[in-house]
Each structure stands twice: as structure tokens, then as C-alpha cells.
Amino acid sequence: MDMQQDKLKAHLSAAATRDLNHQDSSHAPLQPTQSAKSNELDMFADEDNDDMFAPEPAAGHKRDDGTQAVRLPEAKQLDRSMLDDWDDPEGYYRIILGELLDDRYHIQTNLGKGVFSAVVRALDTTTNRTVAIKIIRTQESMYKAGIKEIEILQTLAEADPEDKKHIIRLERHFEHKGHLCMVFENLSINLREVLKKFGRDIGINIIAVRQYALQMFLGLTLLKKCEILHADLKPDNVLVNEKRNQLKIADLGSAMSADDNDVTDALVSRFYRAPEIMLGIKHDYAIDMWSIGCTLFELYTGKICFTGATNNQMLKGILECRGKIPNRMLKRSEFWAQHFEPDGTFLSQEIDNVTRREVVRRMNITRTVPAKELKARLFASSKGLSPADAKELNLFADLLDKCLAVDPVRRITPTDALKHPFISRPGPVPPHNIK
Numbered sequence: 001m002d003m004q005q006d007k008l009k010a011h012l013s014a015a016a017t018r019d020l021n022h023q024d025s026s027h028a029p030l031q032p033t034q035s036a037k038s039n040e041l042d043m044f045a046d047e048d049n050d051d052m053f054a055p056e057p058a059a060g061h062k063r064d065d066g067t068q069a070v071r072l073p074e075a076k077q078l079d080r081s082m083l084d085d086w087d088d089p090e091g092y093y094r095i096i097l098g099e100l101l102d103d104r105y106h107i108q109t110n111l112g113k114g115v116f117s118a119v120v121r122a123l124d125t126t127t128n129r130t131v132a133i134k135i136i137r138t139q140e141s142m143y144k145a146g147i148k149e150i151e152i153l154q155t156l157a158e159a160d161p162e163d164k165k166h167i168i169r170l171e172r173h174f175e176h177k178g179h180l181c182m183v184f185e186n187l188s189i190n191l192r193e194v195l196k197k198f199g200r201d202i203g204i205n206i207i208a209v210r211q212y213a214l215q216m217f218l219g220l221t222l223l224k225k226c227e228i229l230h231a232d233l234k235p236d237n238v239l240v241n242e243k244r245n246q247l248k249i250a251d252l253g254s255a256m257s258a259d260d261n262d263v264t265d266a267l268v269s270r271f272y273r274a275p276e277i278m279l280g281i282k283h284d285y286a287i288d289m290w291s292i293g294c295t296l297f298e299l300y301t302g303k304i305c306f307t308g309a310t311n312n313q314m315l316k317g318i319l320e321c322r323g324k325i326p327n328r329m330l331k332r333s334e335f336w337a338q339h340f341e342p343d344g345t346f347l348s349q350e351i352d353n354v355t356r357r358e359v360v361r362r363m364n365i366t367r368t369v370p371a372k373e374l375k376a377r378l379f380a381s382s383k384g385l386s387p388a389d390a391k392e393l394n395l396f397a398d399l400l401d402k403c404l405a406v407d408p409v410r411r412i413t414p415t416d417a418l419k420h421p422f423i424s425r426p427g428p429v430p431p432h433n434i435k
């Protein structure tokens with residue numbers, strides 16, 4: 001529980017920072033050159049290519065994926081007994097570039113720290129391939145969470161032997177100096193970084209969004225088939241390959257069995273949190289579809305779909321954009337009284353601009369059908385659309401409307417999302433991917 005709270009705190013502060021980062025970004029035109037591109041491998045081709053993870057070009061050799069790998073001094077087992085402590089005060093393993101882990105993995109790059117782990121990129125000297133290794137912090141709760149994540153990843157891999165469903169592959173795991181180490185296939189950057197580098201805070205082109213949407217929906221079908229909720233989907237937890245034409249859903253550290261659905265209003269990072277979670281209604285697979293809807297909106301516009309410093313302010317944004325919460329939902333809600341009066345009036349808990357005190361503003365939202373607002377926001381970020389582009393964007397708006405249905409019972413399922421015309425119509429999508 002501590003760990004979850006820890007993780008949530010970090011998510012909240014990261015989300016708040018992102019919120020600030022996005023305040024000034026301007027809307028993106030759907031540039032004709034972007035929308036006209038038809039080759040999905042080429043979807044970012046005219047954009048700058050300065051990969052933050054690109055290895056040193058000079059002393060490199062070609063990897064099997066065609067990229068350059070750094071030539072490192074000969075791998076050696078460091079005698080860490082010479083060191084006072086191989087962990088930092090927070091239980092993270094202190095990374096030493098060049099160290100050989102498990103007599104096999106030669107650490108090349110430090111990819112940074114998450115809440116649960118430090119992640120490194122390493123060369124597997126047995127296969128000569130690059131891998132990513134998640135080195136879990138020492139805390140017992142984190143070790144246990146790591147074991148759970150391994151079990152879930154194994155279940156998912158067994159159900160997808162051909163690796164077609166876009167969920168990250170765990171190759172194996174081992175222990176090193178009391179740390180659980182998880183060896184993953186190596187990927188490049190996450191979708192938040194894609195947005196920052198290639199969308200320049202204005203979003204990426206609709207062909208890329210469609211390709212990514214298809215792959216994420218395939219991932220959701222596998223999760224559902226295995227009766228697993230990811231419960232932390234957001235751009236940060238979706239990784240792409242070097243070419244950026246394939247993605248994998250990653251970080252299953254919060255994933256759980258679908259019947260493990262105790263009511264809590266703090267599940268999922270706040271901006272990607274479905275309304276039923278905030279209202280205290282028993283949740284199911286639909287929470288992941290909501291998160292994907294928010295992620296797709298953000299990919300296209302470069303803007304976070306719903307923001308709010310609290311669940312209450314998140315609900316306010318959702319109500320304004322998507323209309324009234326249906327009574328049948330409020331009836332099943334454990335936390336409705338924190339946000340509504342018995343007659344359905346919304347109690348917006350805001351900070352007064354002048355006094356800086358909390359004030360409660362009563363809002364009577366009666367609209368039962370979603371406003372055109374979502375669509376308007378998509379079109380506002382796309383200037384100078386050709387009729388063909390506008391048609392494409394209308395299809396995307398219709399799909400998003402269904403992914404972001406307030407009532408989870410009415411929200412589109414992954415299988416139906418794959419059949420939606422935005423995804424299923426003929427186009428530049430490899431046919432083997434559509435199952």
C-alpha cells in the first residue's frame with residue numbers, strides 16, 4: 001500500500017509538472033504534408049532526428065537493428081565488495097557503466113529512474129543483442145510488486161506466442177546484489193518523448209495516431225483476453241522502436257487481475273483516470289480504454305485531454321466536455337457525496353483567485369449528451385484541412401467519442417475499436433496486424 005501511495009504521489013507531481021509544461025503550447029495545424037503521407041514507415045520522416053539515446057557515432061559498430069552501438073572497454077565483473085554500499089539511500093542500485101550483470105549483461109547506458117526501479121540499457125553478450133534491464137529497488141514491497149509484474153508479463157507472453165499484440169516482452173529475470181532484475185526487449189523512447197521531440201507540443205500526424213491507436217487496441221485485446229487491467233496507461237508507459245513505427249505497452253507494475261477490483265479513487269495517473277474510478281464505482285477493462293482515449297487525444301493535439309489538480313477538478317473538466325454523469329452511475333457510486341448534491345448539482349471545489357481559499361461553486365450540468373466540445377478541440381488544432389483530411393478527422397473524433405464515453409458500460413471495447421472505420425478502413429496499415 002505504501003508503495004502504491006509512493007507511486008501515486010510521484011505520478012501526481014509528474015502530472016502537475018506536465019500540466020505546467022503544456023500551458024503555453026499552441027495548437028497544431030494538421031499540416032497537409034503530414035496528412036498526405038501514406039507510408040507508415042515514413043510517418044515522421046521530415047522531422048528532426050536527434051535521438052537523445054543515440055549512441056556515440058565515432059567509436060561505434062553496427063547493431064542488428066542497424067543502429068550504432070558504443071564500443072565499450074572490455075566487460076568486467078566489478079569487485080563491488082570494495083565499495084561501501086552498492087545501493088543509494090532510497091534503495092536504488094548505483095549504476096556503474098561497464099559493469100557486467102549476471103555474467104552476461106554489459107551495462108551501456110543509464111536510462112533513468114522510475115518509482116520502482118532504475119532502468120539501464122545493456123549488451124547481452126550471449127546473444128549480442130541490446131536489452132533494457134529494470135533493476136528493482138530493494139524495498140520488500142517493490143520486490144513483491146516486481147514478482148507480480150513478472151507473473152503478469154509471463155501470462156501475457158504465453159497468450160501471444162507470436163508477439164503480435166504490442167505488449168512489452170520480458171526475456172528473463174535474475175537477482176543481483178539483492179535486486180530483482182527484469183530483462184526486457186530493448187525499445188527506444190516513450191510516447192511522451194515522441195510528442196516532445198517530434199510533435200513539438202503540437203501533436204503528431206493523424207496517420208501516426210491511427211497506426212499507434214491500432215497497436216494499442218491490439219494490446220488491450222490481449223489484456224482483456226488474459227483478464228488483466230493495466231491500470232496505468234499513459235504516453236509515458238508506451239514505448240516505441242527506433243523507427244517509431246511499432247509500439248509496445250510497457251510498465252505493467254500497476255497491472256492486476258480484472259477481478260481484483262477493490263474500489264479506490266487513486267488508481268491510474270490522475271489525468272488518465274476514468275470517471276468511474278473517481279466516483280468509487282467498481283471498475284473493469286473500460287478504465288484502460290479511457291486512458292487510451294486520453295492518450296490518443298494527446299498524441300493528436302499535443303494537449304492533455306483532461307487536467308485537474310484533484311479528482312473533483314478532473315470531474316469538472318469531464319462534465320464540461322462530456323456532459324452529465326448518468327444517474328445510473330451516481331447510484332452505484334461510493335463517493336458521489338464528495339462531488340454532488342443529492343439533486344445532481346456538481347460541487348466544484350476551487351481555489352478562489354483572490355483569497356486563495358477553497359470555495360465551493362455549484363454547477364448545474366444538465367446536458368445528457370456529450371457536447372461537441374471534444375470534436376471542436378480536435379478541429380481547433382487542425383487548420384487548413386482538405387476535405388479528405390476533414391473526413392479522416394471526423395472518423396477519429398467519432399472513435400474518441402466512444403473511447404471517452406462517461407459510462408463505462410457504454411464505452412467501446414477493444415474488439416469494437418478495431419472494427420471502427422477510423423482503424424479498419426483500408427489504408428497504410430500492415431494487414432497482418434489486424435486480427
Ligand SMILES: Nc1ncnc2c1ncn2[C@@H]1O[C@H](COP(=O)(O)OP(=O)(O)OP(=O)(O)O)[C@@H](O)[C@H]1O
Pocket residue numbers: 007010111112113114115116117118119132134168184185186187188189190236237239250251252253
Ligand atoms: N524495454 C525498454 N526499452 C527502453 N527503455 C525502457 C524500457 N523499459 C523502460 N524503459 C525506460 O525506463 C523508463 C521507466 O521504466 P518503467 O516505467 O517500466 O519503470 P518504473 O520504475 O516502473 O517507472 P514508473 O512506474 O515510475 O513509471 C521508461 O519510461 C523508459 O523510458
